[in-house]
Every structure is written in structure tokens, then in C-alpha cells.
Amino acid sequence: MKVRTDQFHRLSSEALQDGSLSEALERANTRFQEARASAVESMPDWEELRQRGHEIKQRAIDNLPEALDTFEENIRSRGGEVHYCEDGASARDTILSIIRSHKGSSVTKSKSMVTEEIALNDHLEAAGLSVIEGDLGEYIIQLAGEHPSHIVAPAIHKSREEVAELFHEHLGSDPGADIPELTRVARRALREAFLSADVGISGANFVVAETGTIVLVENEGNIRMSTTVPRLHIAVVGIEKVVPRRADLAPLLRLLCRSATGQRITSYVSFISAARTAAEGDGPEKLHVVFLDAGRSRLWADPGQREALNCIRCGACLNFCPVYGSVGGHSYGWVYPGPIGSVITPHYVGLERASQLPQASSLCGRCAEVCPVKIPLPDMLLGLRAKAVEAGGAGIVERFSMRAFSRLARSPRLWRVALACGRPFYRLAVRAGLASVLGGALRRWSRSRKLPLPGAPGFRRWWRSGGGRGGG
Amino acid sequence: MSEPRKAKLFITCLVDFLFPGVGQAMVKVLRHYGVELEFPEGQSCCGQPAFNAGFRREAREVALRFLEVFEDSEVVVSPSGSCVAMVKEYYPELFSGDEELEPRFRSLAGRTWEFSQYLTEVLGVEEFPGRRQGSLTWHDCCHSLRGLGVREGPRKLLCSIEGAELRELQDSEECCGFGGLFSVKFDEISSRMLEKKLACVEKTGAESLVATDCSCLMHMAGGLEKNGSGIRTLHLAEVLADALEESGEGPSGEAIS
Numbered sequence: 100m101k102v103r104t105d106q107f108h109r110l111s112s113e114a115l116q117d118g119s120l121s122e123a124l125e126r127a128n129t130r131f132q133e134a135r136a137s138a139v140e141s142m143p144d145w146e147e148l149r150q151r152g153h154e155i156k157q158r159a160i161d162n163l164p165e166a167l168d169t170f171e172e173n174i175r176s177r178g179g180e181v182h183y184c185e186d187g188a189s190a191r192d193t194i195l196s197i198i199r200s201h202k203g204s205s206v207t208k209s210k211s212m213v214t215e216e217i218a219l220n221d222h223l224e225a226a227g228l229s230v231i232e233g234d235l236g237e238y239i240i241q242l243a244g245e246h247p248s249h250i251v252a253p254a255i256h257k258s259r260e261e262v263a264e265l266f267h268e269h270l271g272s273d274p275g276a277d278i279p280e281l282t283r284v285a286r287r288a289l290r291e292a293f294l295s296a297d298v299g300i301s302g303a304n305f306v307v308a309e310t311g312t313i314v315l316v317e318n319e320g321n322i323r324m325s326t327t328v329p330r331l332h333i334a335v336v337g338i339e340k341v342v343p344r345r346a347d348l349a350p351l352l353r354l355l356c357r358s359a360t361g362q363r364i365t366s367y368v369s370f371i372s373a374a375r376t377a378a379e380g381d382g383p384e385k386l387h388v389v390f391l392d393a394g395r396s397r398l399w400a401d402p403g404q405r406e407a408l409n410c411i412r413c414g415a416c417l418n419f420c421p422v423y424g425s426v427g428g429h430s431y432g433w434v435y436p437g438p439i440g441s442v443i444t445p446h447y448v449g450l451e452r453a454s455q456l457p458q459a460s461s462l463c464g465r466c467a468e469v470c471p472v473k474i475p476l477p478d479m480l481l482g483l484r485a486k487a488v489e490a491g492g493a494g495i496v497e498r499f500s501m502r503a504f505s506r507l508a509r510s511p512r513l514w515r516v517a518l519a520c521g522r523p524f525y526r527l528a529v530r531a532g533l534a535s536v537l538g539g540a541l542r543r544w545s546r547s548r549k550l551p552l553p554g555a556p557g558f559r560r561w562w563r564s565g566g567g568r569g570g571g
Numbered sequence: 572m573s574e575p576r577k578a579k580l581f582i583t584c585l586v587d588f589l590f591p592g593v594g595q596a597m598v599k600v601l602r603h604y605g606v607e608l609e610f611p612e613g614q615s616c617c618g619q620p621a622f623n624a625g626f627r628r629e630a631r632e633v634a635l636r637f638l639e640v641f642e643d644s645e646v647v648v649s650p651s652g653s654c655v656a657m658v659k660e661y662y663p664e665l666f667s668g669d670e671e672l673e674p675r676f677r678s679l680a681g682r683t684w685e686f687s688q689y690l691t692e693v694l695g696v697e698e699f700p701g702r703r704q705g706s707l708t709w710h711d712c713c714h715s716l717r718g719l720g721v722r723e724g725p726r727k728l729l730c731s732i733e734g735a736e737l738r739e740l741q742d743s744e745e746c747c748g749f750g751g752l753f754s755v756k757f758d759e760i761s762s763r764m765l766e767k768k769l770a771c772v773e774k775t776g777a778e779s780l781v782a783t784d785c786s787c788l789m790h791m792a793g794g795l796e797k798n799g800s801g802i803r804t805l806h807l808a809e810v811l812a813d814a815l816e817e818s819g820e821g822p823s824g825e826a827i828s
Contacts, residue, residue, distance in 0.1 A: 108757075115759050421746050425763040459757055461750025461764070462623065464717035478664075484625030493625070501621050505629035509636045511613040518588055540755045547762040548793025551589050558582050558591040562610045566595060 100218045100246060103432035104444055104453035111430035111459070120256055120427050127255045131418035134361025135469070142357070152354045153473040156409035159342045163399060163408075166308040166341045167390070173311025177373035179386045183338075187217035190391050194219065194300070194333055195226055197387050201331045203228070203298040207289075209315070209322035210234035211302025212250050212412065213337050213391055215434045216447070219300070231292040233321030235285050242269045248428030250435065251359050251414035256427050289321065299325035299383065303336040304411070305351060306388070309344045313388065315369040316355060323367050332374065332383040338390050339399075339408040351411060354471035358413035394447035403482045407442045409472045416466035416476060422459055431456060438466035438476040445483055454492050457483035515559070522553050576694075577607045579641060581649040581658075581683070583785070584616040590785045596812035597650045597686055603815055604694050606648075613640045617654040622661060623751055634662050638672075638679060646693070647683040650808055652715025652783045655685040660718060685715060687783055687807055691724035698731040701814030706736040707805075708777035710768070710791070711744045712784040721783060725807050729781065732814045738775040742767075749790035765794045772802060779803045781810055 103110065114120055139145050159166060171181045182197075184190035198206070206228055208214065220230045220241070232241040236254035240247060242265050247253030254262070262281055267274040272284040301322055305314040313334050315322045326332050342351065356362045375382035399405055417423045417437030428436035433444050433453075441456035457480045466476040487493065493501075507513050529550045541550065556564075578601065582594045601608055618633030637658065641647050649655050659680040666672040690696045707729055715721040729737050748754060748764025768791065772780050780795075780802055782788050792804040805813075 111757070112759055115763055421748070421764045421767075422757075422760055425760050425767075458753070459760070461713070461746050461748060461753045461761070463713040463746035463750070465713075465744070465746070468717055481623065481625070484623070485627045486625070488625035488627070497624065501624065501626040501629045504616075504621060505618075505626075505632045508615040508618065508633045511615070514615040515612075518584075522588060543758040544755060544793075546758065547765065547797060548790060549796040551789050551793065553589045553591075556591065558587040558594040559610070559612060561591055561595060566598065567608075567610055 100215055100434055102448050102452060104448055104456060106432055107430060107455040107459055110432055111426040114426045114430045119258055119261075121425075123256050123258055124424050124427050127249075127252065128418050128424045131360070131414075135358060135415060135418070136361075138357040138361040138363070148350055148354060149471055149473055151350045152411075152471050153409070155342065155347045155350060156411070156472045157406070159347065160339060160399070160405060160408045162343060163338065163341065166343050167338060169308035169343070170306055170311055170341055173308070174372065174386075174388060175311075177311065177376075179311070179373060179388060182387065182389045184389060184391050184393075186393050187391070190217045190335065190389055190393070191219060191222040193389055194335065195223065197333055197389075198223070198228065198298050198331070201298070201385065203329075203331055205229045205231075205292075205296045206298040206300055207231050207233045207292050207296040207321075207325045207329065208237070209299070209301040209317065209325045210237050210253065211300070211335060212247070212434055213302050213335050214300065215247060216393065217335075217391065219335070228298075231289070231296070233289055233293065233319075233325050234317075235282070235289075235319055235321075238285055238289060239265065242266075246429070246434070248436065249414060249417060250412050250437075256429065293321070293324040293328050296325070296329045298331045298333065299327075299329040300333045300335060301326050303334050303340050304355065305348060306336055306341045307343075307345050307348065308341055311372055312345070313369075313371045314348060314352075315371070316352065316365045316367075317369075318360070318362075318366045320367055323369055326369060326371060327382050330384045331387075332371070332385070333387045333389060334371075335389045335391060338392055338395050339410075355411050355413050358415040358469065358471040398443065398446040401446070404442070404446065404479055406474050407439070407446070407479060409474055410439050410443070411472060412439075413471055415469040415471065419465045419469045420460075421463065421465070422461070438480070439474070442474075442476060442479045442483065450483065450487055450490065451492065454487045457481075457487070518557060518559075522555070522557060526553055526555075575605055575607050576646070577609070578646040578648045578684075578689070579644040580608055580610045581614060581617075581637075581641065581647050581654065582610065583649060583651045583654045585785050585789070586650055589789065590806070593650050593785055593806040593808055596806065596808040597648070599812040599815065600690070600808055601648065604690075604696070606694075609644075611640045617657040619654060619657045620751055622657065622665070627665060630661075631665050634665055634676070635672075637662070638675060641683075642675065642679055644679075644682060646689070647679070648686055648689045649683070650686045650783075650806060651785060652685045652712050652719050652721060653786060655683055656714040656718035658683045685719055685721060685783065687715075687721055687725045687728070688719060691728065697727060699728045699811055699814060701811070701816075701818040702733045703735040703810065703814045703817060705734075705779065706738055706775075706777040707779050707781050707810065708738045708740045708772060708775040709743060710740055710747065710772070710780060710782040710787065712782050712787045713746050715783045716744060725781075725783060728807070729810065732810070733818075735810075735814070738777045740775055740780075741771045743771075747787050747791050749787050751786070754790060762794075765790060769794050769798065769800070773800065777802065779805050779810070781805050781807055783807050 239254040249255040266272040374386040423437040445453040618630040622630035662676040748761040754761040
């Protein structure tokens, strides 16, 4: 997928002008927030569960190399093949050559962010394969030629009307179709794709080292179809998805489902440990697991940021983020939007290409509050801002202002003089409406807010002139 | 009788420069409870603007200045949850691993209080004396709420004022969009967040909007004024000081400007 993370300003500005996007975001966020809230309310031990989830993932990530080895050994013992790919290009080539070696020509995919990350569809289509997304939301945006705007609900930015129009155009349905009818239309089209595909490509929510099992969570059944009907199953998995033990799953699944959609458990949870065995009547003939690194090892090696790999992709930080809720997922310019996206994207595409993302947060802290594995997202954004400054990413004006600020703040005398001189000058400027000539910052600020007028005198003058004596 | 309580005021740069009335109101309320106050003149800023922008060296320099000014305090009280969160949460982190400085910053962090928490948790105030006519609504400032855990304390204080009517604000825990330099660097997004916040504020029909942080209040006040709204913004300290004034309680108070 094309990286446009350096265009956050422009993309978000355009998104803010899009009235139907704003409505869709408002609707979706309200629904997600309410669903999560009621799921959490019904669990008195939610905070303890979050703590457990945090510990499980932290241990898993800290022991990542060992856990991957164990997983590989276990799944290989049942005939599964495992591939490690350092970057997107090698993952794409590996997947294509697996498909070619099995003479595959038509692919159904289940929803997978990691395949978005490596732009797999374009690559496979360019090689002459047919690729159909099996998840309804993914299918919608595939027809529209777009990319997901949310990691759980990829077509969240689309209204029913837009989907009806799209289906009318591509599938010949009634342009005024309601949601149940649209679902029926999609189901018919997708059912055909599932039954005729010879390759199924999935992602993974977790992979369990101890048992060599791929775990997939979904509501529509498309994953179950894509991983059982075609004769070849390829699971594409970020290396951070491995957990050591089967016992780790129960708490993580409880946290994931409740945080993502407010469900106690999703309609389908698939556990896949092998292709079809001799004793089984159906299922794929061959199973391949393609592990993707693509920046994850680099992130793993960074002690202050490693915790970002604990993410279980529930999307709660997006649903509660007021910035995401205002600008939507496409503004972030790549695959992973919202607070978690602003943390991991700079590691995956390079901080210099994504330096706006860590800045695009008011640091309100709601993301960390709702994160099911307690990732301190605002602290990680702050850490990235510091990295950007260290790498010389700040502009000269900002660097100079910060030096000047520190110089003033360290000297009681200079600070007092600055405040005393600044106040009348500032008052005059605001009174005279000079904000527009004072510079970009104040001008932009005063577009939607009036600038405050300082109360006179300042606090310290009041204190000196009697306030400090108390009582009068 | 026990020793009188002593506290040093960290007034914050924003209050000193733009909202001295908030500092004066806080002084009035704390004196009402017999707290002996000192204002160290050498104080400046907590360094948050530099820290949030990623300028850690500058933030450390300013933090050291803060330590120099306040280290000998029994207690530091400040009318800003955001600046207090900086001192409590991030100063120790900025000096993490420094054997000499980290414990000193941790110790100071433990003695630094946001105004409403000092009132409710240290002084144990549950009911506030005084009177006030009119309706209020309460916005939870992000750093007070999620950084320091200020939630019920101020609501209880406001509810206990005779005649005051507290109306709950829908989505009161959602950010107003300020975020310091965020509101400048991403002013359009910040404005959208402000717009949503103010729509909720207007819906309450309350006469005044109250909060614990002058930065958030400044942001929301700027938006309300731009919209020509009649809703006033007040810091919690101002509401409490006014209530004392109304009922004629407390030491003969100085005029609150």
C-alpha cells in the first residue's frame, strides 16, 4: 500500500470537510463505545483481566524468538510449512511462489491487516490471479477500490447509501436496497467465490507456540470458509502474534472480543493446527504459515517502544480517540490508523516519513485507558516526539523557541521581566485585533477561539502588593 | 492544637500571566482552611510545552529549576492538573536511572498536589460552605482525570454548595481539543474537537462551565466567546471562593479580580 503518512495534515484537513464521513464516524464511534462500555460494565474484574492480558503479552513479546521456534517446531511436526519474511517484498514473493507451486489461480481472503501492509492483493492480481475479499467490509472497499479505514471495521467510513450504490453498480442489486438485502446480495456473490477458490489466505489473531495453533476470530464465517474450502491455506502472520501457551488464549480472547465489538465471544473462533489429515474428510491439503517481520524486530529491539508489539488489534484506541473520531482512518496515510497506528507506523515506514503522526494527538489519554493490554500509548507518542527531535526533525523556529523558553524559565529574573513586558504587549495586540499579524500560531488559534485577555495585574504582582500577606 | 498546615503555591505560568484571579481564588479558599501559604518568587513553568514537543533536554533543564525552587516544601499546591501531572508523572521519568536526582524528583512528586485533590484528599473537605445561585456543569480535564484520578472530588464539592445546581455534561471525559501546541499544530482537528465539546456544554443549559485546568478553560472559553455564547467559564477555585464571598465566610477576603 502506498505510504502517504507525510500527508496527514492535508488528508485530515480534507476529511474534516467531508460531512458524510463525519456522520459515519460519529455513528460508528458511539456504537463501538457503547458496546464496549456495557461489556466492560458486566465484568467486575475487568481491571484485573487487563493486568493479566498485559502480563501475558509482555511475557510473550519478551520471549518472542523462543516462542516462534517452538511454534515452528510444533506446526512442522504435523506437516505445516513455515516461512520467515524480512519485508513486504519477500512476503509477497513467497506467497506467490507457494500459490504457483500448488497451481492455484483464484484466491479468497479473510480480513487481514498484515496483508494490507504488504499490499498483497495488487501483487497477486498483477500476477494474473483472481482475489476476492471474503469479509463484508473488506469486500465493500475492494469493490470501491479503497483501503480499510479501521482495523476491525474496514468500511466504517461508508454509509449504507454508498454501499447500496456500489452494489448496484457491481452486482446489479436494487439501488435502494436496505442493509439485510445488501447482506444477502454480498453473501450470494461471496459464497460462489468461497466454493470456487483454490487458495484461501488468512491472517491470524494469535498463534500458540505450545500447540502450534493458529487462532482466528470473526463474526461472518468468511474465515472459516476461506480456511477450510480451498485446497491450500496460507496464513500470513506478523511475528508479534505468537503467545507461548494455550492457557494464554482465554484471557486474551475475552479482552479482545469485549474491547473490539463488545461481544463476550465472536460468532466464530477457529483453531487451526494442521491441514487435512488422512482421517479427515475435508479441509485444505496443505497449510503454510508466512511470518512477516517488516520492522517488527527493529521495534522489538527498542526498549522504550517494544510494548507497542503487545497490541492485539482490537481497535478500542481508535474508537475512543477524539482525533481518529474527527478525521477517520484514511487520514493517517497507511494501514494502521489511530493511536496505535501513530505509534507503530513510524517504526514500520520510518519516523522521518511519518513524523506528523506522533504529533497528531492532544495526549488526552483515553487510548491508554481503554487499551485491553494497557499499552501506554501517550507515553509512546511522547517518546517518538523526543526521537524526532533527537534526529534533528524539528524546524529551526521550534528549536530556537524551545531553547529560548528553557533559558527564560531557568532564570527567575529573565522570567519575571518576560512576563512583565509580555503582558502589556500581548494585551495591546489582542485588543487591537493584531492576532492576525502576530504570526501564524495566534492567527490560526483565533480562527475558532477568541484569545484570552490577561487579568491585570499578574499573580506575582498581586502577591507582592499585599495578597501575600494574607487577610487583606 | 496541631501545627498549622503549610503549603507552597505553584501558580503556573498560565495563571500568573493570564488568569491571576484563579490563583487569588485558590489562595482565598486555602486560607479559609487555615493553610499557611508561601509563593516562591523564583518559580516559572513546569516545562510541559518543551516535554510534549519532544524537547527533553529543555524539559529537564526546567524541571531542575522547579526542583531548586520547591524541593524544601512540605507540600506544593497548584491550580492545574496538567502541570501537576507533569511534576508527578514525567519528572521522575525524565530523570529515570539517575541515582541522585530520580529519588529527589519522586519525593517531590509525592508532595505535589492538584488543588481539588489537596482540598478533598489532604484537607478532607467533603462539604463546602457557602452559597451560590445558578447552574453549573463540570468538564473533566484529561490530565486531572486520567493522569491524577480527579473525578468525584470536585463534583461533591460543587454539589455541596448551597443553591448550586450541578448538571452532568454529556461526554464530560472527552478532550476539549486543547493539548497545548496540538491546538496550534493541528488547529483544524482541535477546532472540531472543541466544537463537539461545546455542543455538549450548550446542551446542558448551565450558566457556567467549571473545570480544574486553566488551559482547557481558556480553550473552551475562547470557543464559547467566538460563538457568542452566554456561558461563563470558571475554575473550580473561583466557584469556591465566590461561594465563600457570598456567604461572608472565611477571613475577610480580598477582592477577586
